[in-house]
Amino acid sequence: MALTSKDLKLVTNPLNMENPITVQVLGICSALAITVQMKSAVVMALSVTVVLIFSNLITSLLRNTIPNRIRIIVQLTIVAALVIIVDQILKAYVYDVSKQLSVFVGLIITNCILMGRLEAFAMGNKPLPSVLDAIGNGAGYGVILIIVAFLRELLGSGKIWGYQVVPDAFYEMGYVNNGLMILPPMALITVGTIIWVQRSRYKQLIEQNG
């Protein structure tokens, strides 16, 4: 089965021009909560992608049978059931990872990207494109999360992936970690800066009516 260029676009578009965080401004809540350290950001990005792939696939398979009037409830049930099952499996087989994720697994349910993709894409498309769309959006979400986490961990705690990168000599010379970077508002400002950079490069993203 060969992928057409149209299929490929489903994966690559969300990385930049249709990025779920910086262009659609979805999933901001988790981008604030878990970008203090890179490790948790990567794990969160992976779990969101996995849950998104499966929920997109299931919704797409059921799309012709789901009654229109209760479709949001059905989508929510699919996502919630998947998240709980993933959580149970993690607890049983990779306990360490599950401890690290703790509340974040539950937060996946509230991630607007999931409901957004199910409603906007999986409800109207075949399974294969839906899975590709899920991969693309998961990756687009992950890229932004990792960039934000990289900046916040580096400037906020002088570490990357938990390892110290700012040498002790700097601290002795008077360098101080920016404690503000650890607090949630700085995640919002960092995301805002990314959006600013992206829009000044790609002028077509700027809304005309303003």
Added chain:
Amino acid sequence: MDTNSNSYIYIFSSVMVIIVAAALSLAATGLKERQDKNVEIEKKQNLLSCVLIESTVEDAEAKFDQHIVEKYTIDHQGKVVDAVDPFTIDMKAELAKSIEERHMPVFIAKLDDGSTKTIIPVRGTGLWGPIWGYVSLNDDNKTIYGAVFDHKSETPGLGAEISSYDQFQKQFEGKTIELGSYDPAKEAKQQAPVLAVTKGMGEGNPNAVDGISGGTITSKGVQYMLTDCLGFFSPYFNQTH
């Protein structure tokens, strides 16, 4: 078929609920044994690392059986209660009870060099949620041999550092606890700390450790937790001494 008719919607949602419920309960019951096992192994690993024995998930059980030689359940007068298995005691439930009804577990570890250590579990409140851990004492019941702490949701990089050995737990080793003025009738906040956790106090002071800068409330939480939980054992220590 009309997917928007009422009867279709009822049937669809009923079937969906049954399938989802079956899948979830299957996952929950089928995996429960493994999950409980993981929690038990983690507890054993924590108890071992409190007496500075490293263990992996695989050898934790064997090392636990080898080194943890005795375990007791203790009441507020320091007496041993036989009815309850100390390993399964729920610290959260016990701490919610009044002191007279409280039962706390204590574990005795025998190390390779022949010395015995007393391991006391501790539990308290940090900034965002519960914090807990284990403190092990030398056989004088005063000097701390090792300590481990963990937390549910303290701020990463700040309060969460209490779970780091190098940043926080290491400095407890060799410190002494002061139980002399402990009064079970008073709350931990209103009495002299068993061991002070204050920023900049730890250096050269046998009765204090350095708190975490930027994690003051979590540090104080550790201090109150130690006062509460170690204080409970002062009758027990007096008897065994």
